[in-house]
Amino acid sequence: MPELPEVETVRAGLARQVLGRTVESVELRRDSAVRRHDGGPADFEARLTGRTLTAAVRRGKYTWLLLDDDPDRGVLLTHLGMSGQMLVQPPEPPPTPHTRARLALTGPGGDVLLDFVDQRTFGSLAVVPVAPTPDGAPGGQGSALPVVPVPVAHIARDLLDPHLDRAALEAAVRRRRTGIKRALLDQTLVSGVGNIYADEALWRARVHWASPTATLRRSRLVAVLDSAEEVMREALSAGGTSFDALYVNVNGQSGYFDRALAVYGQAGRPCRRCGAVVVREPFMNRSSYRCPQCQRAPRAARLVPPGGRVL
């Protein structure tokens, strides 16, 4: 669920509410929450305790917190997975069954808890080293430092990143031999887009998910990328999308963008543009939603099927 707009909402909340505070203690309630941390749970706690959170940075769906303004001693990398939440709250409430880690923070404005809550456990926390960005530009939104966490080095810049090279992205998509939706979801090509915003972008651009990247008309490709950027900006303005309260901001509140979704989760409902009935189709062991009228395939032989092989 958390895609770029949801993760950015969380990043901005962290930037407002925890920066300048120091980690007084770390309570790990489930070791697998730090499975991507190299030294194990004890090392994770040791490397975090006593450090001051100085910036909140995001690229795609990854967020990291700078510690003591000194990236050379590691940064706190977070990924929300499918169901992760970062909650900032007063020190009172006991942990919930899905609280995986709890950081007690102290500093200006009083003591708070930073809880990492994650029902489906695909999210993770880790203190990791950084590497310089190849282009020398800032690593992500929220800091001017030209570094990214090493586990994020293979993640491409996202569509809201002012340093994204759109011409290079279009060329890279063009070199792929796959369907356009697969390309949109490939975080090494462009980051931040997940299943929801991929479907919404393709609907806005009137493009079928299986359209081959290599032969898609340039105007169509530009429309898809522009639509993805546009729909994510709109979702961000609405505080993100939420279906079931799994996605919330740092204060536990849901966004409103689910009311604006045109096709995702709308199977059986009329397309708001043409009235045709929105369909749900199997795609990569999950689902794709589209309008069968607005997003028609040019010809069956020109589509890349869900399995990847061209017919």
Add this chain to the structure above:
DNA sequence: AAGGCCACCTGCTTGC
């Protein structure tokens, strides 16, 4: 070696 598959994980919903 680029592209595709799938395990990982939990809880809710659906169907028999």
Add this chain to the structure above:
DNA sequence: TGCAAGCAGGTGGCCT
């Protein structure tokens, strides 16, 4: 009623 299957899906690692 109870159990099983289906579904949600981002990612790393592995396979071809």
